[in-house]
Amino acid sequence: MSGTGKFTVSRWANRRPVLRRGRGRDPLGLRQALPGLLLPAVALAMTLLAALALGGAFGARALAQRWQEGAAAAVTVQLPDMDPARVARTLAALRELPDLVEARPMDQARLAALLRPWLGDIPALPLPSILELRFDPLPENPEGLALRILSVVPGATVETQGVWVARLVALATRVQQTALGAVVLVLLLAVAVVAVGIRAGLSARQDVITILHDLGATDGDIANRFAGRVALLSALGALAGLLVAVPALLLFSGMAGSLLGRLPVTRLAELPWRALPWPFLAALPVAVAALGWATAAVTVRGWLKRLP
Amino acid sequence: MVRFTSVGLRYAPPAGSSDPGMGHDVLSDLNFELPTGSFHWLLGPSGAGKSSLLKLMQLAQRPTRGDMEVLGVVTSRAARRDLPALRRRIGVVFQDFRLLPHLSAFDNIALPLRIAGRAELALRADVTEMLRWVGLEPKAESLPLELSGGEQQRIAIARAVVMRPALLLADEPTGNLDAVQSRRVLSLLQEMHRMGTTVVVATHSETLVNAYPGPALRLADGRLES
Helix, strand or coil: CCCCCCCCCCCCCCCCCECCCCCCCCCCCHHHHCCCCHHHHHHHHHHHHHHHHHHHHHHHHHHHHHHHHHHCCCEEEEECCCCHHHHHHHHHHHCCCCCEEEEEECCHHHHHHHHHHHHCCCCCCCCCEEEEEEECCCCCCHHHHHHHHHHHCCCCEEEECHHHHHHHHHHHHHHHHHHHHHHHHHHHHHHHHHHHHHHHHHHHCHHHHHHHHHCCCCHHHHHHHHHHHHHHHHHHHHHHHHHHHHHHHHHHHHHHHHHCCCCCCCCHHHCCHHHCCHHHHHHHHHHHHHHHHHHHHHHHHHHHCCCC | CEEEEEEEEECCCCCCCCCHHHCCEEEEEEEEEECCCCEEEEECCCCCCHHHHHHHHCCCCCCCEEEEEECCEECCCCCHHHHHHHHCCEEEECCCCCCCCCCCHHHHHHHHHHHECCCHHHHHHHHHHHHHHCCCHHHCCCCHHHCCHHHHHHHHHHHHHCCCCCEEEEECCCCCCCHHHHHHHHHHHHHHHHCCCEEEEEECCHHHHHHCCCCEEEEECCEEEC
């Protein structure tokens, strides 16, 4: 035996403790306690659900906004002839209506474009005079408003699709709120699942944790080890979930596009890439990893309180 | 220095028991003082409370009564957050070794240094020196299960002393070893004592004590015999 005879009380005893990475970098054996498949799979599923819910929320908001814009011109009045004097008189009479914020003739070029799919491009075709009326707030009783307009402009044709638009907007808003609620629910569920996984890992590594604790590891050392592993696995799973979610969201967005009058998608570049809420989707893996880290840290620190 | 003043330890009643009286005293009214750099045997039959006393000294257990001072800190009144730093100044050799089975001999010995934040490059020399000291340098990469009982015990000792602890506690360190390995382990512990470490060795083997005479704390039914 070859003793060195140079032992003194270690100068390292009072240094701030940190469990180093590197060789023996997994002293807790977390690769076995928190296996590399379960947590990423959970994070993948949760991120996929959250991304779909988020996409749904933003999609519903976009639809609501688009419909609301359309609803601003919810009431259209079609005059039987194109006499400019009559149009001017009618506009003056309509401007007396309550809550009316704008009344103007529809641009003829725009009207021609709207009719082109049905009538084709016939420059000589006489187009009717259409007046667009915008109200704020939207009329609660469109039928009553239509009768009132008809009393002002006899012989006109009045379209009051605004009531349906308003109802659709209300529905889209509810869908948006429900989807955001689903995101919160999914994240809460993720917290619960991670906490259960951590507790299983703690039980599996109880002896090892006790040894590290007895060797002078602080609660923070041990909790950060668990939290780091959980954050890494969660982030990997969340990234995979995002990779699955993005094509699905593009598909849904493309389908929703047809509701907004877009042409069907035939090429990859035509996919509605810009319609997705990219900043929020990109934040999902970060949020899932952070949530996993915090859940693990809190759970482990709570568990460690049982040790002296 | 280690000082116990009227220290008692009572384990909590079994889970599900509503009667606090169900817990029992394992240590009662302990009064003693171990000077810095001393060597003491801790003797007594099985069940006398030797392991419980060592647990108190290594801060793995808090006393339920009395005052306890370890290395200048009154641990019975210290905040929980202050104990890890103190634990890093205490080396413990367990009867069942308590090596981490998934780590090599090198990494088991390096564990206290890594916990203390020692840089990888710097700890390599210390761990290698420890492996050489316990005569197991060629087994650095072996897992505990690949080592004999005596070799595991020497790795456990190396892990306990790699931080140059001020207090070294050993619980039946020769309990599972043959005579040759026992002598070797005792020599290592006595070498630590000669270097100035306060050493306490718990054993129920009077033979061992006769071979290496020294002052002793004798426990019987959780109380110190005078």
